[in-house]
Amino acid sequence: MLYRSLGSSSLQLSVLSFGSWITFGTRLDQRGANECLACAYDHGINFFDSAEVYLGGQAERMLGEGIRTLGWPRDGYCISSKVLFGTGDNHDVRSPARPTQQGLSRKHITEACHQSLRRFGVEYLDFFLCHRPEPGMSIAEIAWTMNTLIQQGKVLYWGTSEWPVADVLALIAFCKHHHLIPPQLEQPQYNLFHRQRVEDEYQPLVQEHGFGLTTWSPLASGILAGRYDVGTAPGSRLTTEGFAWLEAFIFENKREARIAAARQLKDIADELGATRAQLALAWALQNRSVTSVLIGASSLKQLQENLGALDVMPHLDSSLRSKIEQVMESSSPIMR
Numbered sequence: 662m663l664y665r666s667l668g669s670s671s672l673q674l675s676v677l678s679f680g681s682w683i684t685f686g687t688r689l690d691q692r693g694a695n696e697c698l699a700c701a702y703d704h705g706i707n708f709f710d711s712a713e714v715y716l717g718g719q720a721e722r723m724l725g726e727g728i729r730t731l732g733w734p735r736d737g738y739c740i741s742s743k744v745l746f747g748t749g750d751n752h753d754v755r756s757p758a759r760p761t762q763q764g765l766s767r768k769h770i771t772e773a774c775h776q777s778l779r780r781f782g783v784e785y786l787d788f789f790l791c792h793r794p795e796p797g798m799s800i801a802e803i804a805w806t807m808n809t810l811i812q813q814g815k816v817l818y819w820g821t822s823e824w825p826v827a828d829v830l831a832l833i834a835f836c837k838h839h840h841l842i843p844p845q846l847e848q849p850q851y852n853l854f855h856r857q858r859v860e861d862e863y864q865p866l867v868q869e870h871g872f873g874l875t876t877w878s879p880l881a882s883g884i885l886a887g888r889y890d891v892g893t894a895p896g897s898r899l900t901t902e903g904f905a906w907l908e909a910f911i912f913e914n915k916r917e918a919r920i921a922a923a924r925q926l927k928d929i930a931d932e933l934g935a936t937r938a939q940l941a942l943a944w945a946l947q948n949r950s951v952t953s954v955l956i957g958a959s960s961l962k963q964l965q966e967n968l969g970a971l972d973v974m975p976h977l978d979s980s981l982r983s984k985i986e987q988v989m990e991s992s993s994p995i996m997r
């Protein structure tokens with residue numbers, strides 16, 4: 662495993678990290694999740710990502726249960742949670758969430774932190790992120806609340822996910838003015854279809870404000886691994902109950918073009934003796950602005966394959982990189 666500093670912090674995170682979105686509690690039961698967690702940890706992964714909204718809090722419970730079963734020492738790993746959407750219900754799966762059970766108010770941020778701590782069964786979160794910006798949110802309320810949670814020892818580092826850079830800069834300026842602990846990380850999508858935020862928009866955060874980036878969906882939910890080459894296979898992510906909206910989200914009305922691009926990556930991967938998943942992960946890993954590439958896997962086999970990206974990364978030279986980027990540009994306009 663390789664490790665990188667979280668921006669200007671001296672915290673060392675593994676360059677590959679493991680997330681629990683969609684897979685935990687659907688394709689992975691507790692036993693399957695534990696196998697993946699054990700494999701990830703044994704390969705040096707030290708950062709595990711979740712959020713209050715992932716399967717209504719169940720993903721956090723499963724991650725906590727896995728950590729306890731595997732007996733990891735608390736100082737040997739980092740975990741994150743994200744706040745905004747609530748658990749989607751009023752804690753009983755039958756009635757909808759009430760207005761105070763979501764959002765970025767002091768009340769919900771504080772409650773969400775306490776609830777995540779209970780679900781994980783830990784005393785503090787390493788990372789606590791505002792999952793998205795919220796219309797009408799108060800920068801002051803968010804910054805003071807996060808600072809308080811840090812002072813109380815319940816959170817170590819805080820940040821945002823997919824916030825417009827102007828809002829993050831406003832947070833940083835507010836914290837500086839009031840001598841509060843500023844946000845330290847952003848969690849954006851980064852893959853061969855989505856490059857703009859990481860490569861352009863967030864560069865001031867990385868270069869001037871010492872932010873770390875922990876990036877998500879490196880395989881564009883599996884498209885880049887060839888998962889949708891021949892239609893939507895039974896058992897693939899797009900067939901998960903409750904995720905019908907994901908099809909439009911990942912293909913953005915460019916299904917054919919995106920699949921064509923993913924297919925063309927196969928020749929380049931073959932040249933390296935790698936799989937397409939490993940190629941796409943190696944490409945993301947090479948970006949030094951990225952602290953850690955969050956991977957997802959719906960089986961131990963996928964996870965083991967994806968860990969192989971670390972061996973592929975050193976062999977991905979500039980000529981292969983430009984070949985990959987040309988394939989993507991010619992088959993599907995890239996968002997950058």
Ligand SMILES: NC(=O)c1ccc[n+]([C@@H]2O[C@H](COP(=O)([O-])OP(=O)(O)OC[C@H]3O[C@@H](n4cnc5c(N)ncnc54)[C@H](OP(=O)(O)O)[C@@H]3O)[C@@H](O)[C@H]2O)c1
Pocket residue numbers: 679680681682683684688710711792822823848849876877878879880881882883884886887888896897898899938955956957958959962963964966967
């Ligand atoms: N901050 C945010 O808003 C945000 C948003 C999304 C994700 N995240 C975090 O980032 C993590 C990773 O994101 P992601 O799960 O979307 O990552 P991803 O790598 O883009 O997608 C993972 C999915 O791709 C398929 N896959 C993975 N490895 C494969 C392989 N070797 N061969 C074939 N298919 C493969 C699997 O889908 P199948 O189930 O079809 O096999 C797997 O569930 C999440 O778990 C979550 O923690 C954060």
